[in-house]
Amino acid sequence: MFANKKHFTSAIVGALIALSIIALVLSLVRIEDVTLPPTVKYGMVFDAGSSHTSLFVYEWDSDKENDTGVVSQNLSCDVQGQGISSYANDPPKAGDSLRECLDKAMKVVPAGKQRDVPAYLGATAGMRLLREQNSSAADQVLAEVTKTMQEYPMAFKGAQILTGEEEGAYGWITINYLLESFTKYSPKAHAWVRPEAANIFGALDLGGASTQISFMPENSVMNWNETSKFTLYGYSYNIYTHSYLCYGQNEMLKRLAKELIVESSSSTQVDHPCYPKDYNETISLSSFRTSPCTNQSDPRLILGDRNVTLEGRGNASGCLAAIKKLFNFSACGQRQDCTFDSVYQPPVRGQFIAFSAFYYNFKFLNLTKGQSLATVRETIEHFCARSWENVQNPERLPKYCANANYILTLLLDAYKFNETSWNNIFFQMKAGSADVGWTLGYMLNLTNMIPAEPPARVKGHIPSLWAAAITFIILTLALGLAALLLLLWV
Template identity: 85%
Template sequence: MFANKKHFTTAIIGALIGLSIIALVLSLVKVEDVTLPPTVKYGMVFDAGSSHTSLFVYEWDSDKENDTGVVSQTLSCDVQGQGISSYANDPPKAGDSLRECLNKALKASPAAKQRDVPTYLGETAGMRLLREQNSSAADQVLAEVGKTMQEYPVAFKAARILMGEEEGAYGWITINYLLDSFTKYSPKAHTWVHPEAASILGALDLGGASTQISFMPEGSVTNWSEASKFTLYGYNYSIYTHSYLCYGQNEMLKRLAKELISESSSSTRVAHPCYPKDYSETISLSSFRTSPCTNQSDPRLTLVDRNVTLEGRGNASGCLAAIKKLFNFSACGQRQDCTFDGIYQPPVSGQFIAFSAFYYNFKFLNLTRGQPLAAVRETIEHFCTRNWEDLSSSYPKENPGRLSKYCANTNYILTLLLDAYKFNETSWNNIFFQMKVGSADVGWMLGYMLNLTNMIPAEAPAWVKGHVPSLWAAAVVFIFLTLALGLAALLLLLWV
């Protein structure tokens, strides 16, 4: 009987030791060590530009790569009408304009996940100008947009006005993400890896009210007020980025018209070298007061409410000369690290993607196939010499308002890229004009969403939520089981 009790005691002690070891091992297992099927998350971003608004829907696995979601675009929707800044006199319409695209977006995400879909609206230069001119009107537009968004079953986060440098930097992120410059899937390793020789491209964005340039310069950025820093996929990046308000395409055209009218003093008929010959456009001088870019007083021009007719001359060289007057190049002196108005910029380096209005204007003239600079100049000059009857009959489906302005727009692009940013005959070949990479749109929206995914925690299943493994927890479990083991052994020995 004694032997049986001894064997029984030994068995009990052995079992307790085994359980203690198992408990210790289990207490040290981390949630990250458990392979779980990832769940799909969704996000929505409204791009509220100065001339239009678009909605983009993105999705990514909750199993994030180095704290940044691997995001793909699943839907885009163009909002009908102009940009939300145009509703300054009727703010409720700004919110109502978004409803059609919101309804389409809800159909693109499962109903069970909709209330968890983070939704953002980012306003760019149009709203920056409105805030500068009438801050209360800008606040009312934002409030109405937020009010509309909150009516929908989504996790509405914010409607905010992006700074120009944010817009530029997020566009840079979008381009390099889509081109696999940050991370790339390796079929051999069955995981996402950082490309060893990744080519980081620059971003050139031209909107209606502003333009942005963003790139990684050779060496360091000496003016750190112009630098933006990011951590993406476990790597740090520092880029130069600058935004020029009032140098977007639409604001440039207004400033050009005002300059031409100012030079003609009180005349009611003014020659416009960039407009096609035999084309005319009548504008009201009071329209210049609607934008901070043109409402400054000009001693040559009294902004009384009178009409002026702009008459096209189809003069390519005259157009280019008139556009160059919109820039203050003399403020840079002999400095090479300067664009205009005394703005610092390191020398451009590497390859660039030029999108938005850069792309649309050059696409119209079939200049997006990598033509050399000489061929680009020749094509633009020839287009500018064509009269209005020739153009309107050759492009019957093109909006007359846009058709009449391609000469001015393309000459403006040449001036901005060559005279301001200082691209030359050689570096021109490093600019690629495109609006998509694969099936995704190029712009700031995807970069904005990518950055925001760093703030959205990866999901864990319910049974592991709240489990915080640590050495302290392991120690507590081990001590408890050791005490239990010792007590059980003592009792058994006493019983024997």
């Protein structure tokens, strides 16, 4: 009897030891070991620019929503036709123009998720100009756009006109988010870390009606009217951002044509130094009345309905000189913290991403591969000297000489980049798989996907509830066996 009791006790003790070892192992299981499948979420943003509208559909894992919101671009769709501001005289067409891209979006977003998709429309400089010229027409265009978007099964959040500074700031957020300048995951540390501050990029955006510059100055005294403040991932950022309305490339071309006509001795035929030799374009003076940028009264020019023919001369130096006259550089005097028109700007600092029309113009000229400023100037000069028969294309080619010289003037004379800092400008339209622009930053901000607080533990994993439960059961069994052993001895 005693021997049996001894063997039974030994068995109980062995079981207790085994159960204790199992419980110890389970208690050491990392919380990442048990993973829940993530739920994919979607968001969409219309970029309603001055010359065209584009739709972007983004997706991300819901388990990252309040940490880094690792977002990828699912769809990019260009809306047919001009920007929505061009429908001021027929607002319903503004809404109808969006349908084709909305239909495409509905095909990439699963039906069961569509009603939860936050959808936004942000209008930029084209609508800012229309609001200046005819606020009721701008309101009607936005109302028709809203009406159309509300017909689709999605969580429509509104259509609004962004300020120029918002456009610039959201572009800055997009760039630094995509390039992981704010925070990035370190597999070695199993944590989100903040890269060096030197990795923060500036943003250069050139549209049809406005242009924006945004960057983080170096400990300079800021003009707070030109500053945007952000707290992202627990760190504060004060960025300088300024938007120049009427300095987008399309409005610049209109202003240039008007200035050339004003200064010409002929009332019907005017030399255009930026257009290719043998290229002619006939415009009506009444076209200047369609934009606030060229509709200002000018005693040198009576705006009638007469036609004027612009005759190309292919003169690169003459083109550059004519473009510089569009800027009031003398208003800054000798101040280095000033661009033009007495606008304050601290010295440019760090690396910049130049996108939108900056990129598209230089891409056409094959100047997006880090060429030196001397090479850029030489390439532009050679292109401007070509005759029309050598560059024929009815769409954009007549404009590239003017656009390229305008970019040089804006970057060098206005923003004050130089031979050295020029090498810090990167012309690109994508970062990873996503387009660079303001739309992603806009959505990230409105969906609160970039928190003010530092990222917590990486989500996507849950605590090992099963391990904890099993450990609890084993410990309970161990205690039960110990109690049984105690009773047997009594």
